Amino acid sequence: MVKKLCKAAYAGIIYVFLYLPILVLIVYSFNDSKYRGNWSGFTLRWYQELMRDRTIISALYNTFTIAILASLLATVIGTAAAIGIHHMKPRAKAVFMNITYLPVMNPDIVIGISLLALFVWLKFKLGYITLLLAHVTFNIPYVILAVLPKIYQLNPHLEEAALDLGATPLQAFFKVILPEIMAGVVTGFLLAFTLSLDDFMVSFFTTGSGVNTLSIKIYSMTKLGVSPKINALSTILFIGVLSLLIILQQRASNIKE
Amino acid sequence: MKKQWLSVPYGIWALVFSIAPILIIAVYSFCSRSAYGNIIYEFTAENYGKFLEPIYINVLWRSVLLATQSTLACFILGYPMAMIIAKSTIKKRNIMVMLFVLPLWTNFLLRTYAWMVLLRDQGVINQFLIYIGIIDEPLKLLYSHNAVLLGMVYNFLPFMVLPIYSVLSKLDNSLVEAAEDLGAPPWQVFLKVIFPLSLPGVISGAIMVFMPAVSTFVISDLLGGGQTVLLGNLIQNQFLVARNWQFGSAISMIMIIMILITMGITSKYQGEGGGRQLW
Numbered sequence: 001m002v003k004k005l006c007k008a009a010y011a012g013i014i015y016v017f018l019y020l021p022i023l024v025l026i027v028y029s030f031n032d033s034k035y036r037g038n039w040s041g042f043t044l045r046w047y048q049e050l051m052r053d054r055t056i057i058s059a060l061y062n063t064f065t066i067a068i069l070a071s072l073l074a075t076v077i078g079t080a081a082a083i084g085i086h087h088m089k090p091r092a093k094a095v096f097m098n099i100t101y102l103p104v105m106n107p108d109i110v111i112g113i114s115l116l117a118l119f120v121w122l123k124f125k126l127g128y129i130t131l132l133l134a135h136v137t138f139n140i141p142y143v144i145l146a147v148l149p150k151i152y153q154l155n156p157h158l159e160e161a162a163l164d165l166g167a168t169p170l171q172a173f174f175k176v177i178l179p180e181i182m183a184g185v186v187t188g189f190l191l192a193f194t195l196s197l198d199d200f201m202v203s204f205f206t207t208g209s210g211v212n213t214l215s216i217k218i219y220s221m222t223k224l225g226v227s228p229k230i231n232a233l234s235t236i237l238f239i240g241v242l243s244l245l246i247i248l249q250q251r252a253s254n255i256k257e
Numbered sequence: 258m259k260k261q262w263l264s265v266p267y268g269i270w271a272l273v274f275s276i277a278p279i280l281i282i283a284v285y286s287f288c289s290r291s292a293y294g295n296i297i298y299e300f301t302a303e304n305y306g307k308f309l310e311p312i313y314i315n316v317l318w319r320s321v322l323l324a325t326q327s328t329l330a331c332f333i334l335g336y337p338m339a340m341i342i343a344k345s346t347i348k349k350r351n352i353m354v355m356l357f358v359l360p361l362w363t364n365f366l367l368r369t370y371a372w373m374v375l376l377r378d379q380g381v382i383n384q385f386l387i388y389i390g391i392i393d394e395p396l397k398l399l400y401s402h403n404a405v406l407l408g409m410v411y412n413f414l415p416f417m418v419l420p421i422y423s424v425l426s427k428l429d430n431s432l433v434e435a436a437e438d439l440g441a442p443p444w445q446v447f448l449k450v451i452f453p454l455s456l457p458g459v460i461s462g463a464i465m466v467f468m469p470a471v472s473t474f475v476i477s478d479l480l481g482g483g484q485t486v487l488l489g490n491l492i493q494n495q496f497l498v499a500r501n502w503q504f505g506s507a508i509s510m511i512m513i514i515m516i517l518i519t520m521g522i523t524s525k526y527q528g529e530g531g532g533r534q535l536w
């Protein structure tokens with residue numbers, strides 16, 4: 001009994017440690033006082049100011065469009081690559097898998113500065129396009145790693161059957177193979193999407209002047225000190241993530257059924 | 258149709274955007290520097306030599322120290338937690354795991370920034386301590402070694418808990434029962450059976466905490482306030498402020514080599530699927 005209580009208390013303390021900071025941000029986003037830490041009344045002022053801040057809105061726009069474009073592109077390239085890798089001879093497969101693990105193992109800061117060096121060497125103008133290229137680069141491996149297991153589970157006779165029954169290879173892919181591996185493709189896409197949304201390090205080094213993502217914007221805001229606007233922003237993001245996660249969970253349990 | 262050709266676009270992409278950049282960094286790290294700081298393609302080992310100066314060795318030492326401390330702290334805090342989760346009922350377990358994953362999905366910078374709000378002089382912790390009368394003057398909590406350590410533990414704790422949990426939850430319970438039947442006291446069951454079997458998870462967790470901790474510059478920047486210079490800060494500074502790309506590249510190469518060595522050593526001890534698939 002005492003042991004059980006101890007365990008519950010320990011778990012409780014750890015969860016408080018994990019969530020207290022987030023909770024404090026949420027509470028402070030409704031606090032009327034700007035500088036003092038104490039509570040001086042409920043307000044939605046910071047949310048209004050947030051909405052009026054054009055740089056934040058444009059950062060939000062960049063973050064989402066880059067995340068969507070990069071994860072879509074990465075999903076297409078990555079899924080094709082995974083199918084290709086599956087059909088390779090063991091040696092070529094080993095080479096490709098090592099290349100795939102490279103960005104997974106490499107510290108983000110090294111990915112960031114090495115891409116910066118590449119873009120400068122190629123005389124690319126740093127900005128939206130370089131950000132997009134960088135995001136696709138670190139996204140593809142995660143798509144491949146999510147899709148590969150599904151391809152291994154695939155029954156090889158399915159495609160043959162489709163082809164025997166007169167489907168073109170393209171039809172066989174879209175009508176037979178793709179639906180079978182769809183769960184992996186969707187997981188890969190979502191993984192890539194969230195990685196893109198959350199990325200700071202790589203974006204920080206590969207963006208140019210004037211093009212911000214949310215993470216970069218938050219970074220520059222923290223440099224100016226603590227601002228209640230960031231608290232409001234975190235609250236919105238946290239609730240967004242929470243709803244996304246609940247939807248995903250729902251999806252996962254639907255698949256299981 | 259030969260299906261392996263489907264990998265060609267990816268192959269080209271990886272060649273251009275994954276491999277070529279590393280090669281460029283490798284070449285730069287051996288290049289000389291002109292009077293204006295431009296890159297001259299002339300071989301030199303000076304950039305690596307420079308790293309041996311005491312000031313930079315100190316940075317390396319501090320980075321490794323902080324990363325080691327945070328890995329140990331995550332292990333000590335995380336292992337009991339992973340055990341508690343693994344021993345819960347399945348329904349409870351899923352919720353507990355979910356609660357560990359959720360913070361990972363909120364923006365990393367915001368999570369770190371939250372600690373700035375808590376730790377600063379007029380922050381929640383200081384106000385609370387003054388309110389209950391333990392202290393009169395606010396404590397200097399922010400911008401210190403310990404603040405950076407706290408930030409690392411906070412951000413990376415789930416990386417330790419999840420792989421250990423993943424191994425513990427798959428542990429063959431009959432082994433534990435056999436040890437108990439043969440008369441081993443609980444601490445011996447733990448030390449001789451459970452812990453050794455959970456090692457692959459511990460090692461995955463340690464890698465997943467150590468690697469981001471040793472290469473971060475954000476946590477040290479926000480919570481250390483420029484007082485705590487780590488390898489990541491040094492690289493960032495050389496590339497964006499000091500404009501000494503050759504030296505920055507050399508430090509990056511050293512970091513890559515350090516990580517390759519760590520991976521090489523640990524991969525021997527790591528069984529298949531040591532929890533990496535959680536991510």
